[in-house]
């Protein structure tokens with residue numbers, strides 16, 4: 001099989017031939033059809049975690065067919081269409097899992113494409129607990145980016161405390177933001193897209209936003225307060241300054257939900273106290289959250305806008321993603 005691997009931190013992508021891996025107990029072999037290229041793949045590419053073992057195949061937006069099932073795997077059978085995201089599985093018996101916080105499993109940190117080889121390959125092995133069922137109605141290319149960018153925005157919004165009719169801001173209109181705006185609109189929120197520049201306004205409206213704030217020339221906090229203040233602001237842009245600047249646009253009991261990774265943000269304690277505001281991070285989700293994301297996307301018509309490239313062009317795909325110029329997600333296809 002072909003795989004696009006990284007042999008050392010900051011090393012180049014190498015297209016190599018490998019033996020097709022055998023699934024061990026509790027794991028599944030997936031014949032990959034498509035895999036999204038996510039900014040977090042830079043952790044593997046650039047050695048973001050010192051303990052990563054190389055060579056490593058990145059990719060945590062993988063979608064394909066169950067090809068073979070290891071011992072002690074229930075429910076999954078060859079031929080099913082499945083996807084795998086950032087969460088690489090969980091034990092089910094540690095204290096965090098027993099409390100239902102599967103994402104925070106204490107027995108091991110399992111991250112697809114980081115602690116094990118991911119989807120930049122013809123085949124990959126996934127823990128059975130990490131696998132989501134993919135519904136009919138989504139092609140492999142359509143479904144792949146929903147396994148990280150999709151579930152992160154969808155699962156954050158549905159757990160944000162916002163209710164239909166509430167004002168919800170989405171800060172940033174990139175890979176995450178263009179999905180966040182669509183999900184927010186389909187969930188029935190008064191959706192406000194906040195991005196830099198005037199040229200994104202028509203896109204925001206096409207994605208379902210009722211309002212657009214150009215934070216290059218407008219004070220986003222002031223504009224949000226004119227709408228009564230946001231119940232939730234989904235912070236997708238990896239821009240600490242922009243995040244800090246929108247906190248003043250939260251309404252009473254409002255929450256800034258952070259999913260974009262930027263530098264330290266600043267907020268005055270009194271600002272939080274005065275409006276009982278919260279600043280909260282959100283972990284993407286586990287496999288069942290991904291499955292819900294895929295189902296909701298079929299139900300509501302939410303789709304990622306993608307640029308597809310074949311697996312052999314992984315290096316180019318990665319550079320394209322890192323350039324910030326992709327509209328909006330880059331997806332590798334295997335032809336399988």
Ligand SMILES: [Zn+2]
Pocket residue numbers: 038039040041060086148149
């Ligand atoms: Zn990701």
Ligand SMILES: [Zn+2]
Pocket residue numbers: 090091092093094095096097098104105106107
């Ligand atoms: Zn656990």
